[in-house]
Amino acid sequence: MVDPSPGRGPVVEADGISKRFGATVALSDAGISVAPGESHALVGRNGAGKSTLVSILTGLQQPDTGTLRFHGEPAPAPGDTDAWRSRVACVYQRSTIIPGLTVAENLFLDRQSTGALRPISWKRLRHRASDLLAEYGVDVDPAARAEDLTVEQRQFVEIARALSFGARFIILDEPTAKLDARGIERLFDKLRALQRQGVAFLFISHHLQEVYELCGTVTVYRDARHIVTAPVAELGQEALVEAMTGESPRGGEPAWSVTCGTSALAPLLEVSGLSLDGAYHDVTLTVHAGEVVGLAGAAASGNVRLGETLAGLRRPRSGTVTVAGRPVRTGHVPDALAAGIGFVPEDRHLQGLVPDRSVAENATLTVTDQLGPFGMVLPSRTRAFAERMIAGLGIKTPGASASVSDLSGGNQQKVVIARALATRPHVLVAVRPTNGVDVKSKEALLGAVRGVADSGKSALIVSDELDDLRVCDRVLVMFHGRVVAEFPHGWSDERLVAAMEGMPGLNDTKESDASHH
Numbered sequence: 001m002v003d004p005s006p007g008r009g010p011v012v013e014a015d016g017i018s019k020r021f022g023a024t025v026a027l028s029d030a031g032i033s034v035a036p037g038e039s040h041a042l043v044g045r046n047g048a049g050k051s052t053l054v055s056i057l058t059g060l061q062q063p064d065t066g067t068l069r070f071h072g073e074p075a076p077a078p079g080d081t082d083a084w085r086s087r088v089a090c091v092y093q094r095s096t097i098i099p100g101l102t103v104a105e106n107l108f109l110d111r112q113s114t115g116a117l118r119p120i121s122w123k124r125l126r127h128r129a130s131d132l133l134a135e136y137g138v139d140v141d142p143a144a145r146a147e148d149l150t151v152e153q154r155q156f157v158e159i160a161r162a163l164s165f166g167a168r169f170i171i172l173d174e175p176t177a178k179l180d181a182r183g184i185e186r187l188f189d190k191l192r193a194l195q196r197q198g199v200a201f202l203f204i205s206h207h208l209q210e211v212y213e214l215c216g217t218v219t220v221y222r223d224a225r226h227i228v229t230a231p232v233a234e235l236g237q238e239a240l241v242e243a244m245t246g247e248s249p250r251g252g253e254p255a256w257s258v259t260c261g262t263s264a265l266a267p268l269l270e271v272s273g274l275s276l277d278g279a280y281h282d283v284t285l286t287v288h289a290g291e292v293v294g295l296a297g298a299a300a301s302g303n304v305r306l307g308e309t310l311a312g313l314r315r316p317r318s319g320t321v322t323v324a325g326r327p328v329r330t331g332h333v334p335d336a337l338a339a340g341i342g343f344v345p346e347d348r349h350l351q352g353l354v355p356d357r358s359v360a361e362n363a364t365l366t367v368t369d370q371l372g373p374f375g376m377v378l379p380s381r382t383r384a385f386a387e388r389m390i391a392g393l394g395i396k397t398p399g400a401s402a403s404v405s406d407l408s409g410g411n412q413q414k415v416v417i418a419r420a421l422a423t424r425p426h427v428l429v430a431v432r433p434t435n436g437v438d439v440k441s442k443e444a445l446l447g448a449v450r451g452v453a454d455s456g457k458s459a460l461i462v463s464d465e466l467d468d469l470r471v472c473d474r475v476l477v478m479f480h481g482r483v484v485a486e487f488p489h490g491w492s493d494e495r496l497v498a499a500m501e502g503m504p505g506l507n508d509t510k511e512s513d514a515s516h517h
């Protein structure tokens with residue numbers, strides 16, 4: 001095995017890389033070079049080609065043209081997994097940890113065993129796992145089942161596993177997408193510590209402030225091409241966005257931050273005394289027609305569980321949900337849909353999309369009854385419907401009949417939103433709707449959510465992302481299962497974050513009466 005030690009040229013150098021998928025050009029004469037110990041960001045809009053580059057740098061896909069070198073040496077042969085893993089580690093957008101197995105099993109089961117014929121000693125396995133976790137400073141019990149870990153712990157286990165094959169270069173594809181503010185801080189601390197040990201990383205994120213916080217160098221891709229590579233300190237945020245979009249940023253506030261204040265119109269969603277064991281307790285809130293309300297909270301606050309309850313995915317122990325004056329049977333997705341609750345789930349992979357079906361079918365799954373007589377789905381109508389959605393939300397796809405699994409992550413998220421909007425819901429409940437979505441598309445998606453309210457319906461955005469919450473007319477903050485504060489439009493970031501972290505003393509909002517609006 002080649003010693004992948006640093007000091008012999010860039011840890012990775014890709015040149016003239018092109019890759020096509022049918023008619024789609026995913027990469028065109030693109031390149032990247034990462035120096036030993038460097039923190040390098042790769043940014044670009046949804047569909048720019050970032051994930052395709054990752055799959056080429058990790059040996060999962062072959063480029064059509066171009067060269068790839070690690071430490072000055074040609075890339076390993078395709079399929080030589082061990083050789084690839086000793087040069088480049090990767091933590092993907094989707095977790096590769098198997099939930100039903102223990103941490104130790106996840107760390108060791110898929111590698112070449114040193115004594116293939118010897119039976120596995122569980123004790124030894126756990127021992128080795130605990131050494132490995134300690135080496136990377138990961139405080140997780142090797143005997144714990146992976147499904148019992150937090151998102152953050154799972155990610156640390158993935159990082160430790162990825163690096164344990166010997167690579168000094170790690171690719172992180174949107175690692176912060178599912179973490180809350182504290183989790184992100186701890187992840188960054190970990191990455192900085194690894195960097196001090198000489199590990200280089202390529203960091204993909206749609207959150208530009210993270211790029212400024214963590215990275216020394218940034219590369220921008222746009223429409224399958226390399227646009228610029230520069231020291232982060234030399235590229236201002238405007239120049240960065242311009243490189244990503246190819247346009248000068250518009251002056252002033254983004255259109256979607258315009259709000260119309262609390263509406264005097266009728267309540268469209270009324271939640272009363274809702275409790276779900278282990279998640280939230282006695283939550284009462286009202287959302288009026290014309291309003292976008294934020295339901296903020298950190299990972300364990302219960303806000304996501306509450307959103308899922310409204311969508312019928314969880315059955316509360318007590319309490320009632322009323323939409324447009326009519327009680328909704330809780331714990332049933334079809335009843336929630338029929339009552340007029342549209343839902344954008346947190347995890348599009350688990351709850352959102354049918355991977356093998358087309359963009360058109362996925363966008364219209366909730367409205368098949370409107371697409372033809374007697375429950376028949378007419379392909380022409382499905383298509384027309386989907387094409388309106390594709391145009392309206394700027395979904396980047398070769399066409400309505402393309403398979404949704406071939407879309408980039410951010411574009412898949414837009415399909416999920418299109419589907420929720422397709423029912424013309426009274427209340428759109430959206431959990432972290434802009435997760436994984438680029439800067440410009442974020443505007444379009446939040447604009448679409450805002451549009452639901454402006455057309456006389458309402459929306460509830462369940463999120464801890466300040467950008468998501470900024471479009472809201474008011475924000476309710478949950479902490480440990482209770483609504484602890486309410487902020488009218490115009491809140492300060494610090495105060496809202498403090499409330500989400502359980503320090504409502506730092507804000508000047510009404511507390512216990514927060515829900516009676």
Ligand SMILES: Nc1ncnc2c1ncn2[C@@H]1O[C@H](COP(=O)(O)OP(=O)(O)OP(=O)(O)O)[C@@H](O)[C@H]1O
Pocket residue numbers: 021022024025026044045046047048049050051052053396397405406407408409410411436438
């Ligand atoms: N397996 C595939 N089959 C067909 N098209 C694909 C496939 N993989 C990617 N593409 C297309 O290649 C282009 C680049 O996609 P890629 O996933 O690399 O973008 P990305 O920059 O990672 O986007 P995002 O930020 O949304 O994750 C997109 O137009 C996508 O639809």
